[in-house]
Amino acid sequence: GRAGVSLATLLVLADGRLPAGGHAHSGGLEAAVAAGRVRDVEDVGEFLRGRLATSGLVCAAFAAGACARTEKCFDLDAGLDARTPSAALRKASRAQGRALLRAGRAMWSMPAIGRDPHHPVALGALAAAAGLGPLEAAVAAAHGAVTGPAGAAVRLLGLDPYAVHALLARLAPDVDRIAARAAARANDPVDELPAAGAPLLDIGAELHANWEVRLFAS
Template sequence: MSLATLLVLADGRLPAGGHAHSGGLEAAVAAGRVRDVGDLGGFLRGRLHTTGLVSAAFAAGACARTGDFRDLDRGLDARTPSPALRRASRAQGRALLRAGRAMWSLPELGREPHHPVALGALAAAAGLGPREAAVAAAHGTVSGPAGAAVRLLGLDPYAVHALLARLAPEIDRIAADAAARTDDPVDDLPAAGAPLLDLGAELHATWEVRLFAS
């Protein structure tokens, strides 16, 4: 494992369009569910244990693959009831592959794979393993909304990053569990849902004016 390579992959400055997505936070802020740092902590923890868990498992699974990724991609479709979230995931997957191809040689993944599938394949191409792919996936599901919170609510960035630091052990634990399941059939991988994120994404997609794409 190369820790430096993992940092490159998980860096929020990677030109893969992640800064344009709030992970559902913009809709949660508009609905009044997230108003301050305390609310944000609950939002991030809930997102980590739902979207983060699923993303980590599928990224780890894709990293362990050497061939066809279509069943993983279909599995994520089945776990993403919101059409808006499916579009956002595929848009981020496409953008990530574009950045990844500038750095490493990638396998054929189709035109628009889901983001966790693209992330796992990119991790493998970079010489990382399933656990590192899972760490990057789980970390990304909370670091993106955390950054968006500073912009949307004007929160103290030190306090926001303190939340991320406190979540680090949970991210590691989720990543380790995900990496241990790379041999599981796709139907047996985690399917934790977050209905408010799905509903919020559909409402958010109808807004004429918004700061983030999702």
């Protein structure tokens, strides 16, 4: 770890047991499973790699940016709106951001960043409040981009959890790479931050939002 940065604090922030509602979201996996695009561990791996390279990179860059400039998060929030074509995904992101801030305020002194910020903005602000830097914020965001859907895959497909965690272990270097790439952009103007799109996730989210019965909120 870098001097002055607590790795234990990063683990608290990235812990899937943090009471911020992350377990209620599949990161688009439920829609992909229903569409028949994800059926086994190999498919889950491909889904996670694609998600990490697109929405994972964007979330990591915006989390790093929010951590680097907590007092100027409002433009980042608007930038994420512009990068999220799906209204359902915007709603899910803000719901997760709101829940994360609620959990964060119980642990650290949080600045005012708006009532319902997007999840990556809330994550970056929380990382800063915890004494972490942009790289750690990016790591937490990139990590969450794959662990959330991976956990959902076990529930949706009845997969072997050992096999799924082995997959996450193999993806760890990719998570590190994406996080480092995102953190290097932390101080870029909002319009120059990554804008990698994932149209199937957007389409799936809109379809998923209209289901009468579903296991996950998104």
